[in-house]
Amino acid sequence: MTELPATWANAKFSDFGTWIGGGTPSKANPRFWNGPIPWVSPKDMKTKVIRKAIDGITEEAVENSAAKLVPAGSVLIVTRSGILAHTLPIAVTAVESTLNQDLKALALPDGIGSEYIAWGMRAFEQRILDKCRKGGTTVHSIEMPRLASFELPIAPTNEQRRIVEKIEAMFDEIDKGVESLQTARTTLGLYRQSLLKSAFEGRLTADWRAQNADKLGTPETLLARIRHERDTRYKTALDTWQDALAKWRADGEKGKKPAKPKRPTTFPDQLQNLRIELPDLPHGWTWAHLGLCSSGPEYGTAAKSADTGAVPVIRMGNLQRGRIDWGNLAFTSDPDEIEQYSLKPGDVLFNRTNSPELVGKTSIYKGERPALFAGYLVRVNQIEEITSGPYLTYFLNSPIASEHGKTVKTDGVNQSNINASKLQEYPFPYCSSAEQAEIVRILDEKLEAADALEAEIDAALTRADALRQSILKKAFSGQLVPQD
Incomplete structure (x- = not known):
């Protein structure tokens, strides 16, 4: 001491x-x-x-x-x-x-x-x-x-008064700085949401479209290409299944019988029963059901995880601002669970149930390490030829998706829910793959800069806390004010 x-x-x-x-x-x-x-x-x-x-x-x-x-x-x-x-x-x-x-x-x-x-x-x-x-x-x-x-x-009594006055004066100055930093942090959050809103109204890539008019088509052409891609994938999956089924029979029907692929869900051409007003989209874009870009969403494992194990299980708390947070993990060692629910790089995970403000949080798995996903999450299973994982992730975290989610969620006593069927019926802004890539590039660049600035703000807030502790330490060791 x-x-x-x-x-x-x-x-x-x-x-x-x-x-x-x-x-x-x-x-x-x-x-x-x-x-x-x-x-x-x-x-x-x-x-x-x-x-x-x-x-x-x-x-x-x-x-x-x-x-x-x-x-x-x-x-x-x-x-x-x-x-x-x-x-x-x-x-x-x-x-x-x-x-x-x-x-x-x-x-x-x-x-x-x-x-x-x-x-x-x-x-x-x-x-x-x-x-x-x-x-x-x-x-x-x-x-x-x-x-x-x-x-x-x-x-001594007089010095006590001077110490208190000095502490409070210095803390007032720190508090003013902290208030400014917290305001800047809040502004950054609003900036992120504004960026995402602009991106999915087509405003972020207006200059790109002006320079790439030859790459733009009509909404009808875009939807026709999407449906053709879905049909082609289904036919390819059927062919693969038939070959696997024939081999299974030729081998004396040993092992598990190959499962027949499900026919893609059909959706009406027009979005129905919307309770929000969707923004107008630029030339070459169209609103359609999110399910058109998915081969069929699926829920994760419902098995109970443990504090230790062979493979981590991604849970709702690990979905943070579009990315996977690898802290506070749960694990499993069940080989059947690992085989069925292992994630693939590019998988988009949607949080389907929790408190109202957390339902709909979405992150993309980039293959950082082997992992499974928990039952409270939905793997969207997007078709990459139709929409990219990053584009889909950014949209599902955007104000438009959040506003729509609030209108379709089912509210319980302590939590809300958006099931896979409702997720497939989300309105989704389709555009060309080239423009999707440009949107993701711009968002990555601008949001990474925002993240870097937020990290600086957080570091400054940490320094403010450390400065407070330093002031208190000096105050109660006789080093903050003179002893006269």
């Missing part, structure tokens, strides 16, 4: 003042509630200074329950909550208040500044959690005897 100035001393929390616990007046007695006295609970501890609380109680409640009055200027600390797994909420109450049983208050004598003690607790937050926290299954708690014996460096 850093040596303290000669005028400082280490003191235990048990030496500072009086600890006051909380209590809950009977909810069955209406005379106890909706009164003028703040009744602070963990949900109020999101600010550094408490001036009011969500709930209030009456003087009668204080007189006839376990709730005790806490004097203004006391330091409040959450001592029981799931948030203690990573954070220690601390505040100073500016008004006389009461607490629920998940908080404790430290009422301080003259000569010890409450703001100083609160900042000291924040400076040693992680150390307090490490030494005083008792873990539970879902709720953690602070063991008060351990907290009472925890030591904090104490400066």
